[in-house]
Amino acid sequence: MSAPRNRRTPFLGRMSLPERNFIAEALRAETVGGILLLAAAVAALIWANTLGKSYETVRGFHLGPAALGLDLSLQHWAANGLLAVFFFVAGIELKRELVAGELRDPKAAALPVVAALCGMAMPAVVYFAVNSIGGGSLQGWAVPTATDIAFALAVLAVIGTSLPAALRAFLLTLAVVDDLFAILIIAIFFTSKIDFLALGLAVAGLVIFYLLLRKGVRGWYVYVPLALVIWGLMENSGVHATIAGVAMGLMLRCTRRDGETQSPGEHIEHLVRPLSAGFAVPLFALFSAGVSLSGGAVHEVFTRPETLGVVLGLVVGKALGIFGGTWCTARFTRAQLNPDLKWPDVFAVASLAGIGFTVSLLIGELAFAGDLVLTDEIKASVLIGSLLAAVLAGVLLKVRNTKYKKLCEDEERDEDQDGIPDIYEFDKPEYHLRMAAIHEAKAAEHRRLAEVASDSHAGDDGPA
Numbered sequence: 197m198s199a200p201r202n203r204r205t206p207f208l209g210r211m212s213l214p215e216r217n218f219i220a221e222a223l224r225a226e227t228v229g230g231i232l233l234l235a236a237a238v239a240a241l242i243w244a245n246t247l248g249k250s251y252e253t254v255r256g257f258h259l260g261p262a263a264l265g266l267d268l269s270l271q272h273w274a275a276n277g278l279l280a281v282f283f284f285v286a287g288i289e290l291k292r293e294l295v296a297g298e299l300r301d302p303k304a305a306a307l308p309v310v311a312a313l314c315g316m317a318m319p320a321v322v323y324f325a326v327n328s329i330g331g332g333s334l335q336g337w338a339v340p341t342a343t344d345i346a347f348a349l350a351v352l353a354v355i356g357t358s359l360p361a362a363l364r365a366f367l368l369t370l371a372v373v374d375d376l377f378a379i380l381i382i383a384i385f386f387t388s389k390i391d392f393l394a395l396g397l398a399v400a401g402l403v404i405f406y407l408l409l410r411k412g413v414r415g416w417y418v419y420v421p422l423a424l425v426i427w428g429l430m431e432n433s434g435v436h437a438t439i440a441g442v443a444m445g446l447m448l449r450c451t452r453r454d455g456e457t458q459s460p461g462e463h464i465e466h467l468v469r470p471l472s473a474g475f476a477v478p479l480f481a482l483f484s485a486g487v488s489l490s491g492g493a494v495h496e497v498f499t500r501p502e503t504l505g506v507v508l509g510l511v512v513g514k515a516l517g518i519f520g521g522t523w524c525t526a527r528f529t530r531a532q533l534n535p536d537l538k539w540p541d542v543f544a545v546a547s548l549a550g551i552g553f554t555v556s557l558l559i560g561e562l563a564f565a566g567d568l569v570l571t572d573e574i575k576a577s578v579l580i581g582s583l584l585a586a587v588l589a590g591v592l593l594k595v596r597n598t599k600y601k602k603l604c605e606d607e608e609r610d611e612d613q614d615g616i617p618d619i620y621e622f623d624k625p626e627y628h629l630r631m632a633a634i635h636e637a638k639a640a641e642h643r644r645l646a647e648v649a650s651d652s653h654a655g656d657d658g659p660a
Contacts, residue, residue, distance in 0.1 A: 216607075219365045221466075226368075229473020230350025233553070236478035237485040237579070244486030255483040265432040274483045275558055278476035280427055280441035282554070285472045286375040287445020288465040295451050296459075298369050307531055308366060311521040312373035315549055316341040318517025319509030326508060332501030335563045336574060338385065340509025340581065342378045342555035345371035346473055348548050351586045355594065360603040362534065363545055370518065370549055375442075378555045382436045386562040390434040398429035398440065406447045409460075436562070477554055484557045485579065487572045494580070496573055503577035506560075510550040510581035511588065518546035536603055544592035550585030552578065 244251045260266040260273070268276070299305040319340035327334055345368055352359060359367075405422055423444060430440040450461035458466070487493070497503040522542055526533060533539065560574040593600070609618050612630040621627035 216361050216365075219361065219368060225469045225473055226346045227349040227353050229470075229477060230346035230348070231353060232474055232478040233344075233346050233481050234350045234354070236481040237553070240482045240484070240486035241489060241579075245489060248488070251486050255486070264428060266428060271483045274480040275561060276431060276437040277427070278480050279554070279558060280438045281468065281472045281476040282441070282480075283375070283379060283438040284441035284445045285465060285469050286372070286379075287442035288448055288450065288461045288468075289372050289445075290376050290442075291446050291448060292450040292459075292461055292465075293369065293372050298365065299372075306529070307522060307525045308369040309373055310525045311518045311546075312370045313377070314521025315343070315370060315514055315518035315546070316374060316377055318520070319513030322509045322513035323505035326505035327501045330501030330504070332505065333564075333570075336502050336506060336560065338378075338381045339556050339560045339563060339574060339578065340506045340513060340552055341374070341381070342552045342559065343367075343371045343374045343514070343549040344551050344553035344555065344582070346477060347553040347582065348551045348586075348589075351548070351551060351590065352593075355590045358597060358600040358604045359545075359593070360537070360600060361607055363537070363541065363600075367545055367548065374549075375555070378559070379439065379442050382559065382562065383439050386559070387435050391432060394429050395433035395435060398426055398433055398435075401426035401429060402440070402443055402447070405444055409447055409449070438558075480554065481557075484561065485553075485575065487575045487579070489576060489579075493573065493576055497577045497580055500573065502564075502570065503573050506556075506574060506577040507581040507584065510552050510556070510578070511547075511584045514550035514552070514585065515543065515547040515588075518549055519543045522546070538596075540592065541596060544589055544596070547585055547592060548589035550589070551582045552585075553582050556582075 240251075255271040255274075256269050258267050258269050260268050293299040298308065320337045323337045323340055324334060326332070327336075348367060348371075349364075401422060405419070405426065408418065408422075423440075426444070427437055427440045431437040445461075448459075448461035448464060450459045452459045452462075497507060519539075519542055523539065525531065533542070556578045557575055560578060561571060564571045564574055607617055607619060610616065611618055612621075612627060612634060614621075614630070618627070
């Protein structure tokens, strides 16, 4: 009998085993990096609120060759230099998702892409609404649009909440699409004066980078110096230097050829991700998250339209945008939610996506670069909004944590001990034959123990 034609595709269902393993490894690195990021943010807040003058002195310290236009403050080096490493990894992630991951199939990609776009549009709408009514500046509309995957995973680790692989993968896909559009926003809306000579040379460097990759040239001593030159030219061009990082990441090959266990992109991501998650992003947080959080400053966050717009954009806009986009797409397509999950689970993950730390801080610095006081207030609103989103998501996820733990246990169970979770082998005869042999061996052992117990019992009932 043929399957019914109206059968729907499960959304947030089981992923393929290779994709699941790749996602699990990537998220482990991001979780560790997120905990370091959280520690760096706390350290910055303590430093700035106890020894504020020394904090400002250190992050304002300039170094670098002025002749090359690179006499920059430590804060600037962190925002434009170290975050280029973060966006390089983001570029590789995006390339891999497009050619080998969840985004390679347009039908499968439609739902998370629409959810991510709605999750960026709704916070901007909320910001616009609050500031239009309150008479605030509209320059910060992009601040609450980004999701910080590392910080979100750190929150999961801290509150001890398990999440099934499909929900984690959905969160990662949202963050990858977020990163792509955040890069476009930075490139389009936060580029003022352009030095076309420097930009042209940077583009020429990117072309050389691409040609070397196509020719199969290997060696870090070739690519690292070239990448530094490209970054320096992009920094001098007026286009935000992190664009160079994502451009180079997108150029790497992320499909595997015969005989390869990893593509070049996967290999380089595996090497660079610890540097990004464990060093570059936490150091950026250390030099960017240090803002005054006095009672007056917190009051200002909830009374000034610019800062209130950011808070509401992260907490309300993100959750409603992602959940609404997901529900509407599933409602009007053939996608059907995995029966093991419920729509409140999707809303909880949507709330978790309201943690918009790293890129939100960066966009806040760019949007209000001429107003240092407002920049610090915007940063405070990002911190407070991300904290509120984390608390809301934590409460929602804790309610269903028992269910999540069971799903995770089912995903990890490997009773035949062949290194592959059983859930991926239920349709394979070899698995059931192995399990039959295991159960037969256990049954034989229990029969032997029963005979031993019976003989012992008979001996106890005999004559004294």
